[in-house]
Amino acid sequence: MTVDGLFNVFSLLQDHAERSPRRLALAQATGRDKAGRFVYATRTYGQLQADIEGLTRGLRAIGITKGSKTLVLVKPDLNLPVIVFSLFKIGAVPVIIDPAMGLTRLLACIRKVEPDAVIALPLIHALRPFLGDVFRTVKTFISNGSAWMPATHRLAHLRHASEGDAHTEPTLGTDLAAIFFTSGSTGTPKGVEVRHRNLGAQIAHFGALFPVDPQDVELAAFPVATLIGPCLGQTSVIPDMGSLHPGRCNPHNLVQTIEDFGITSGFASPIVWERLSRHCVAQGVRLSTIKRAFSGGAPIPYTMLARLAHLLPHGVMVTPYGATEVTPISSIDAREIERDTAALSASGHGTCVGRVVPGLTVKIIEIDAQRLPHWQDVTLLPDGVIGEIVVRGALVSQAYHNDPENTALAKIQADDGDQLDPFWHRTGDAGYFDAQGRLWCCGRIKHIVHADGQRYFSVPAEEILNAELEVWRSALVEVQVNGQAQLCMVVEFYPEHLAGIHAARIQAFKDKLHGFGFPVRHVLTYPHAFPVDRRHNSKIERHILARWAQLQLDKGVPS
Template structure:
């Protein structure tokens, strides 16, 4: 494929044949398999040439089975060599993969599937069992592909649809930049999950902006903790190593297995949840382990505490410029801004501890960030705020999505038209300092309005997090009253009575926390399934209301 063909065809699948031509025998994707008799992990892999051939074979199988350009395809498979081949094969025929996080709960999951009305389903047997048990939610599906053993389900297995003799290269479907590429559902952490529509232009924008920001080269080796990020690895022409873990439970990952995967393959970059890296860095610190090959750790999903950043840096070779980063974004717009752990620890963490918010850095290439007045209503025209004024964060750029699927009201609420472009309302509050850096003060929906003041979650919680026995805290509002909920560290030996007294003393030192009169203790905060890092304050609010009654 020549460069002009690549420019004319915006299909994200165009990257794979280019990578296969450039690096035919280079490993594209590596999957841990088992341990040998010596206790060493054995691996299987596809080279870029093999991945291209597998992808093409699957694409012919999809086509002959009835999965065509424009079809919405529910994709529910576990991280594996074929996850990447299946996803790129769907893009190649021009189909639209639908990605729904099963951790959002059965009711939300089934409602999301019904709302999308997928034309086909490509999934592991467990997902087909759900389809068998709740057929009404899946009634739009006409083609079912079972990735694995077919016990009694209607449809064909992946190997059955691939049982053909056509070894030609399946041509990449021609698409325009505004054609729908994929649909990813939000976690629903602050409301009903919504289907975010990605066009091929946005996906291309993500590939280019991340590569540029982190100076990714063909020599890099990726370790995508969130499986979908492996698509970027292939697009960049670099090797991706699948972590040996349950991607829906990053905080429960075995650090020994994670470290083995990194060391076995000389991993240089990883994108994933801060919950995983907190676990890994603690283990590495306790066992004096260095991950010298790892140049960049990118943590997404939630703010990362300074002590965790310091622990993570302890694994890295800082003298060579290796570092951790906390890119900011959302399902609707990713990435937006970025900052290094070094800059946080040297320049901003002290201000964070004093309740000034969390600094999340400067805008990515081709992104514009502004702060506007906070509103819960539809906005027609934006009114920009000056530096250091807290307001609602809005962004504009190549990676900003344009709509939610079949949710015109939600789209109207989240988007602001600006001539030929769109601003996306991130649903977050924050401010820009005089250096142009963005500071995050919390989710807009998590602000608490008392009779005397407006409190922002991140700014308020930081004060209580100063206490050495506090693992994390959460601000919630009940009947216009601000309530602080605290989760203590596992190793804590101090009584709750003493800690509560000390927390009130700390709170009295700051204007925005001195009027808080209620502190509750919670054993283990509910968190999101995707990153295990976002606190479900809505659930804590219901719990707190019951406690104070």
């Protein structure tokens, strides 16, 4: 790949399709046979390439060309990689927005991005007459349903086009490849502009960090895995999750698919691994074929890592750290966590996210809520001092689409004149480097709380409690008592331990937090599952918990 010359990310998939056309690329559970076992739809690399070429011809025939921003709102099934790679091949720009963010936010994102075309579920098209000017810029509508709809093309018809142009558009590495919207868990969702070179570098990093064996088969329980896997030449299996909501996934389904394919690696959000691992412990199941388990979206508690270590006798959990704007930034595996960092996390040091991947530069700068237009405006911090994590390199997105205000807040102009990587990205995460050169995360800057004139970071305090046997999740929030800011820890306990949580145990939690420098005055038991982001089902919505905690204290609930 020549990052400053011609490069189209589709070429990565194409290379594997031409070398190994008979290799299985994708499989998806589509139903069950009479014996109750899953039945799978499959695509070899050769079939996948043929599907992509057919859809490429169909899309070009209806006017989708290089640069066409195309909103993709479909289920994460076998159609998704065909659609996205066809758009890459054309040089069009897929726009990926998670509908789980809620209708109001979804519509605001669509207005912001101003798409030229829409490929969506029939329900989205049925709602078009009731959505005002949301689709005012759209010239081409495509439904992935089978029913005829007015002024709408059918995806199934387009993908079987036998005539027309299927060539790969010559794109530069610096050309816009896609727009991926953030989850908006700490603010308004933003459209991250990703260049072909960004995606190429991302794939190269994953391939170098986690080399793929020709026999590897991945459990793609996270939609992005179906886009990464084909570029690495591996087989990706889409399981029947039993629910579109990761927090309600059916772990029995996942176990069956792992057994059916002899899954060797898996990519899922933390809540999926939590549900799967607890199910396996309860049923006495071990996942002996898995060599690597990947997770992302939120830190994984050590209790889960320890549970998975028992369930994966020949494997290890790997937790890359990153964001929609740059992934991966760093990586660490469960063995290093168990050996070196778990005890430190349990004593208030935060979460170790490992060593920075090759090719990226990461610095820690003084936390500042204001814009920092130029690198000369920042104050660099030494190792061991918590500040904002900033990143630069080929993996880093340079802008938010049609959003100059948020772009200006998140980007810092470098001072060396590099035209390929001209900006430092402000992650919005607080963290520091330790003496061994490992990066530690201390939570979102927006989650900093205050008491007695001091500031406190969320993750270091939460990891102290998360190390306790009874605790599933915790959240440090700020409350007001008699006009003074105080610290409160809201806790979600494992159901089987809830009966054993009494006043003395709560006091022990407070004493432990005080011992590590966190003057937490209140510990409250949350009566339900924590509110979390809808994409990963793992990022805690702390502002909701803060309001709830304040209400409890105002009512005089013992804490």
